[in-house]
Amino acid sequence: MDIRNRFEQHGQGHVFQYWDDLGSDEKAGLLEQAEEIDLDELDRLIATLVKATEVHSEINYDSLEPALYERIPEDLENDVRWQAAKQAGETALRSGRVAAFTVAGGQGTRLGYDGPKGTFPISPIENKPLFQVFAEKIMAARRRFECDLPWYVMTSNVNHEATEAFFAENDFFGLGGGTVRFFRQGRMPAVDLEGRILMESKGAIAMSPDGHGGSMRALDRSGALSEMELKGIDLLSYFQVDNPHVQVVDPYFIGFHALSDTLMSSKMLPKAYEKEKLGHFCISGGRLEVVEYSDMPDSLTVLRDESGALKFIAGSIAIHIVSVDFVRKLTKEGSTLALPFHKALKKIPYLNASGELVRPTEPNGVKFETFVFDALPFAGEAVIVESTRLGDFSPVKNAEGVDSAKSCRADQQRLFAQWLMAEGVELELDEEGVPVHKLEVSPLFGYDAESFSESWKRLGESVDFSKDVYLS
Numbered sequence: 001m002d003i004r005n006r007f008e009q010h011g012q013g014h015v016f017q018y019w020d021d022l023g024s025d026e027k028a029g030l031l032e033q034a035e036e037i038d039l040d041e042l043d044r045l046i047a048t049l050v051k052a053t054e055v056h057s058e059i060n061y062d063s064l065e066p067a068l069y070e071r072i073p074e075d076l077e078n079d080v081r082w083q084a085a086k087q088a089g090e091t092a093l094r095s096g097r098v099a100a101f102t103v104a105g106g107q108g109t110r111l112g113y114d115g116p117k118g119t120f121p122i123s124p125i126e127n128k129p130l131f132q133v134f135a136e137k138i139m140a141a142r143r144r145f146e147c148d149l150p151w152y153v154m155t156s157n158v159n160h161e162a163t164e165a166f167f168a169e170n171d172f173f174g175l176g177g178g179t180v181r182f183f184r185q186g187r188m189p190a191v192d193l194e195g196r197i198l199m200e201s202k203g204a205i206a207m208s209p210d211g212h213g214g215s216m217r218a219l220d221r222s223g224a225l226s227e228m229e230l231k232g233i234d235l236l237s238y239f240q241v242d243n244p245h246v247q248v249v250d251p252y253f254i255g256f257h258a259l260s261d262t263l264m265s266s267k268m269l270p271k272a273y274e275k276e277k278l279g280h281f282c283i284s285g286g287r288l289e290v291v292e293y294s295d296m297p298d299s300l301t302v303l304r305d306e307s308g309a310l311k312f313i314a315g316s317i318a319i320h321i322v323s324v325d326f327v328r329k330l331t332k333e334g335s336t337l338a339l340p341f342h343k344a345l346k347k348i349p350y351l352n353a354s355g356e357l358v359r360p361t362e363p364n365g366v367k368f369e370t371f372v373f374d375a376l377p378f379a380g381e382a383v384i385v386e387s388t389r390l391g392d393f394s395p396v397k398n399a400e401g402v403d404s405a406k407s408c409r410a411d412q413q414r415l416f417a418q419w420l421m422a423e424g425v426e427l428e429l430d431e432e433g434v435p436v437h438k439l440e441v442s443p444l445f446g447y448d449a450e451s452f453s454e455s456w457k458r459l460g461e462s463v464d465f466s467k468d469v470y471l472s
Contacts, residue, residue: 003034010039011196018202018355026203033205037189037197046195049343050366059284061297066312067281067288069268069384070256088258089251092235093145099233100138100149100248101219101322103212104131104163104241105156105185112399116159118241119166122396124409125440125470130244130396131166135173136443137248144451149249150233151180152224154215157207160184183222186210188341188368190348198350198365201357206348206365212240212318213339213370220331228324236327238320238372244408245394245415246319247448253385254321263326264379267319267387271310274301278315279373281384288382290316290373314384316373317393330375337378339370390415391448410434416441416471419452427465437465442472 004016015034022030073079092098106117113120118134121127128136135151142149155163164182167173172180187207189197198206210217215238219225228234235254239246247253250267257265268281279290280301293301296312303311330337348365352358376382387393394411397403410432416439417427428436446452455471463469 003031006039007034010043012039012042015197015199015205022203030203030205033187033189033207036187036207037205042189042191042197045341045343045368046191049341049368050191050193050195059282059289059291059295061300063284064291064300065283067283067314067382067384069281069314069386072386072388082252085253085255085259086251087255089253089255090145092254092258093141093147093149093249093251096147096232098147098149098235098237098249098254099228100134100151101215101236101238102134102151102153102241103185103215103238104153105159105209106241107159110398111396111405116155116163116166117396118153118163120396120405122244122405122408122412123440124413125438125468126442129166130241131163132170132173133244133443134241134246134248135175137447139173139175140443140447140451141249148179148231150231151175152219152236153180153182154185154218155182156185156209157187181224181227183218183224185218186214186221190346190365190367192350192365198348200349201351202355206350208367209369211342211369211371213372213374215372216327216330216339216370216375219327225324225327225331229328234324236320236322236324238318238322240318240395242397243318243393243395245390245392245411247387247392250392253319253387256383256385257321257323260381260383262380262383263323263329264375265321265383265385266373266376267317267392268314268384269317269387269389269393270313271315272389274310276315278317280312281314281316282312287377288379288384289377290371317387318372319387319392320372322375326375326379330378337375339372339374341368341370343367344369390418413439419446419449420456420465422449423453423456425463425465435465438468439465440470442470445471 007013007015073082076082104118108115108117108120111120118131119129121129138149138151188210190206190208191197200206237249271278277293279292280296282289282291300312305311344367345363346365346367347360347363349359390411394408395403396405396408413434417435430436445455
């Protein structure tokens with residue numbers, strides 16, 4: 001059936017209202033967008049999320065309980081369970097079972113930066129971009145575990161070409177172009193409050209990314225999932241592009257996952273305060289759920305246990321291990337495990353009936369998105385592993401203040417100082433624990449405390465810390 005007729009049959013024929021006014025390139029672009037849209041799926045979403053008078057939450061907040069997690073032991077080196085996990089993780093890495101997976105579809109707009117967020121300069125001295133920090137961590141892990149460790153990077157339609165060009169210009173940071181695979185995130189059309197697809201121009205639908213949960217569908221649709229299966233890769237180390245502190249591959253975390261029966265594992269961070277903007281790992285109806293901070297009732301957010309610690313303390317930091325066969329199950333045609341879509345009310349510029357662009361001042365439409373953590377209830381017995389703030393989480397989200405480039409660079413230096421002081425080095429710190437003189441450690445020198453200690457002991461020369469120091 002002609003695609004225009006299909007849109008007519010689904011009540012969305014207005015998408016082609018200005019067809020005769022378009023040039024050949026504009027027509028091709030509109031057809032390409034239209035082909036992306038699953039109209040049957042869109043009809044279901046409009047019926048259940050837009051036109052439904054009531055949307056019921058599946059979470060019973062009255063029976064919600066905090067999720068259990070693997071706590072970091074005081075004596076890590078002599079803890080039998082954690083060391084067994086580490087050994088299992090290292091074995092998985094050396095066996096070529098693991099790939100790194102970065103969700104990198106965003107732009108640096110909120111940072112006041114024009115370009116893909118992954119190209120944003122973030123290291124304290126060398127101003128290495130986020131992508132380079134991750135690339136060097138991957139290179140270091142390849143050397144340490146003598147493995148290929150391929151890197152899958154999910155871009156978006158907005159930044160795909162720019163991201164590919166950036167890697168090519170930088171010679172893939174020494175990783176080898178054949179070991180880095182880029183693919184685009186899926187998109188969904190935005191609709192008005194009656195369910196009509198919004199147009200951003202006469203030849204373009206108002207499309208938006210389908211959320212980080214869309215990474216699962218994108219892995220399948222791009223062919224990346226089939227590639228992994230052919231290579232014997234069965235574990236994905238998932239992380240987001242705005243977090244340079246992440247351990248790209250953490251043997252402990254990989255090992256806990258590999259030794260369990262679960263299909264997806266997550267890292268948690270103890271929340272620093274009640275209203276910290278992290279989702280909560282919870283148990284609802286016997287299943288693991290992540291309840292967004294904005295959805296969590298204040299009555300639960302403030303609860304404390306007998307020791308005075310927050311009861312719902314396990315915060316989600318968007319770091320996961322996902323089994324490849326689980327992704328296959330989630331994306332299989334007709335699967336009952338498909339991730340649910342959520343609606344987000346937004347102010348969406350649109351073309352009105354007169355063909356004029358309107359920029360609304362109030363929410364006028366709905367965007368559809370999926371969340372990767374919605375897969376957790378289907379993953380079997382939950383495995384959540386504790387991490388530390390400096391060791392795994394200092395995101396770059398805002399132009400200033402909390403989670404800004406300034407706070408992240410300070411955290412990087414706190415972490416490097418921590419490693420050095422553990423080796424007996426005396427450093428001059430300011431009142432916030434940041435070295436007075438700038439400090440940067442390349443991941444190729446040390447990407448965690450253990451690898452840093454080994455490199456430091458091999459260095460064999462004194463270092464003058466009365467000035468800025470870069471260890472590479």
